[in-house]
Amino acid sequence: MTNQMSSQMRHPNSSRLFQHALSPLLTFGLVTTAVLWVAPVQLSAQQPAPAAQTAQTAQTASVEEHVRYLASEKLAGRLTGGPGETLAAQYIALQLERLGAAPLPGHSTFLHPFEFTSGSKDVGTSLAVNNTTTIEGTDNIQALSFSDNGDASGNLVFAGYGLRVPDSDDFGYDSYATLDVKDKVVVVLRYFPEDTEGDVRASLARYSGIRYKALLAREHGAKAMLLVTGPHSPNGGQVMPMTFDTAVSGSGIIAASISGEVANQLFEGAELNLADAQASLDTANPHVAGFALSTSVKLDVKVEREKRTGTNVIGMLPAAPQEAGSVERPWVMVGAHFDHLGQGGGGNSLADASQRTAIHYGADDNASGTAAVLDIARRLGGDERRKARKRSIVLALWSGEELGLLGSADFTKQAAATGEPTDAHRGFKLEDVAAYINFDMVGRSRDNKLSVQATGSSDAWPGLLERSNVPVGFDLSLQSDPYLPTDSASFHRYEIPSLNFFTGSHQDYHKPSDTVDTIAYDELDRVAQLGSLVVRKLSENDEAPKFLQVQQTRQDAGSRDSVRAFTGTIPDYATEIEGLLLGGVMAGGPAEEAGLRKGDVIVKFGAVEVKNIYDYTYALDAVKVDVTLPVVFMRDGERMETEITPRARG
């Protein structure tokens, strides 16, 4: 599961185009793959037999064997684009081969490479002020990671916080309402008005993402955007670090962050200095506007992006021959991501600083889901099952999920754009996919519990799950919300009914301690059993599930950088309960300091009544760093109260 969810995942139109370069991996034949793959202990594959023969003779591996190999030391946390990911992809491809899967139509290999931006660095961005001074150096100015390369000149306009909150949100706010910024360069403050509270603060926070600010500036005709962290804000005056932001290109604007000192220089001669200007805005009075500065600048952004290649592994179990057009949407897809955080986590690690460069094994996240999909392929392989099958089953093991659903987003985008179906089962088009079933973190079932998420995406799901679960007997929790931080979202945006199986978040999430010894293998096997029954019914039924649109609880136009406050709570997503059940608290975090612990149910946070995870996220948006808040929670049936002091995120 990815802990970032950019707004792009929800808005297909804003998704960037991946340029597909031919990767060396694409040219690997399957036999080559087998040779490169170094076998886990139970198989002696030093001299593997040719693939065709292997498929008939090799014993199929168990879910435990899959997890133990994928989450082993050797694979070093399977970072997308790294050697561990390559080994994992080769292992999975060999397993698919052995299980009798075939490459997708039009492909000769299971390996589907995609290119992505793995990082960016500033290589000499500069700002010329009034044609006299030139500002350089990353302590003074640095490109924003999503900025276009190039230069832009113009007069400066201070656009306040550069925010717009749609009127529909009970509260209207538009920094650009009275400003003409066409062909100008705008200066905007980071974050959102600081002296706000409650609903207003939450609304502002939702729309304060930096990418969203850049988009607004561009929409209003600005040629470039300069971002400054105001003196009243956390980390005031500091240049923003170039975060690892995978959704990097295509912002269509030149943008950089500047230090407070540089900003002061730009404000020389203006009606207010930066500090006073921020102070005038901090109540979020919608009638306080920005103003033109008497400075002109030329911004020259120089940013270099590192491109790497990730690899999805995709195979199929064909259906029995069907007459063309006889089956509605003749494909079913089942998938899981196999990548994880590698060593260092690229900013996604939740480990203590001392542990951040250790291997993040990702046994639960998501060797478990990968093993489940391979085991489903094992259960549904063979001629007997094929005879009953009306829809072909695509087995998709994604990479790049932890970096922002990159692998599945690339695949769905390609499949939506291309694909020339010749008959019911030869071509492959995304619109022919009846459903997508995802497995992300399914190795930690406790007390027979299993969550199935995104069940609101079709009214076929409750019945199908009910029937499939009868012989398996999980204590199922069905959760309607399809807006999930995992690969099912890549399908949901194309209106394909989807499900995600999930055994819950835990203390070891995105930490090196997510290891093979923590996996409940017998339960993982049952997850695969249930998954195979669901996929089997989808592939054998005449009808395809109908897609249903689920109303999103709140817009999330801002990105995660608007949630600045750190509370150290670990929500338990798996249990449906009124309030927010804590699956744990982070050691030394504000929640622990407040006396909160695992099992507590937060029912009120600050002024916000918490009925579900959304209320809680919403409540977090509205809190201020270092401002103490009351928290009401239930413990052992008793209503209790404490105080928590959120901190700035480290």
Place this chain on the structure above:
Amino acid sequence: MTTIKQIATLSCTTIHGLATNLGLATLALGLLAVPVEATEHAAEESAPAAFTESDFLKRSRRLIFDGKRSGEGYFSPDGKQMVFQSERIDDNPFYQIFLMDMETGDVTQVSNGTGKTTCAFIEPGNGHVLFSSTHHDPESARLQKEELDFRASGAERRYSWDYDPQMDLYIVDPATSNERRLTTALGYDAEASYSPDGKWVVFSSMRDGYDGELTAEEKKILEVDPSYFGELYRIRTDGTGLERLTSVPGYDGGPFYFPNGERIIWRRFSEDGLTANVWSMKADGSDQRQLTDFGAMSWAPYVHPSGEYILFASNKHGFSNFEVFMIDVAGTKEPVRITNTDDFDGLPVPTPDGKQLVWTSSRHAGKGAQLYVAQWSHETAMKALAAAPLRGMTEEGSR
């Protein structure tokens, strides 16, 4: 504390008396609140606290997810099939009858999709399905549409069971869909179940209310609460030999045979319909004995296959807080509480091997109750019964 509305969303035959009484409760709510609170208090003092829900029920989980609500799950003698009622088809808002294959999870619809149906039971030996239906009523299509339109309007009302006088008993062969009508009398015929040898069907009927011989006072009662006329009957599976088994004013319903076929367990409402108790009698209607006396609504009894004890539901812990209880077959001990979870728990039915319990619950905080299943600890049940104190018999209870 749950609200009245929550229980009212539950709907199943054995709770019909309850639904009606809730209808009456709009008038009599003030009256009811007092005795129930008093009972609750008394119960807490006397209930043995040695056993909790998780001692009896392991690995509890929701069995049914499809549709708005479901209930009344009963098993074939081999335990491989479960028949149940569920609101889950598109063009009919009322319950229809379904069979679930407990080995594969496959679900097939048994009733024909028209009208209201309820209370199914599987015939020993041939797997035919007995249930009540109004599908012969020419008004069915209109009633379905009216209810669908009402629900589409977004309006909500308390669920109420209308004791549709068109309800008659049918037996359907699921393999062929061939049906046979077992009863034809006007008045609600429902809540039917087979004797273990499959030769008899015992059921509740309100036909007395429609025989044209009502006094003025009885006519008034029929308008408010037809269940007042509910009496138990038995009839041979071939449709012959109809016999009346009870004749006491007030709703008698929900009859089931003991595993050995010698006796019948059922629940009898008081004449005013405000309380109910579990009773047992011989299969011919003689030797009627009252087993519970909570002064609350105790209903939906079912005998465990061991023949040792009876599972039932009662709201003794609060007007709308139904929980599952058990009592020894002779009713000599104080009932033992089984469930201890918020919201409705009732209609307990053990599987034929006695190792699992299926019941109806709204513990998922959803709008409609659904079937749940758990592993049942017979061993714990026997220990808890042994430890239960003897019941203080009331004058009424000893008759």
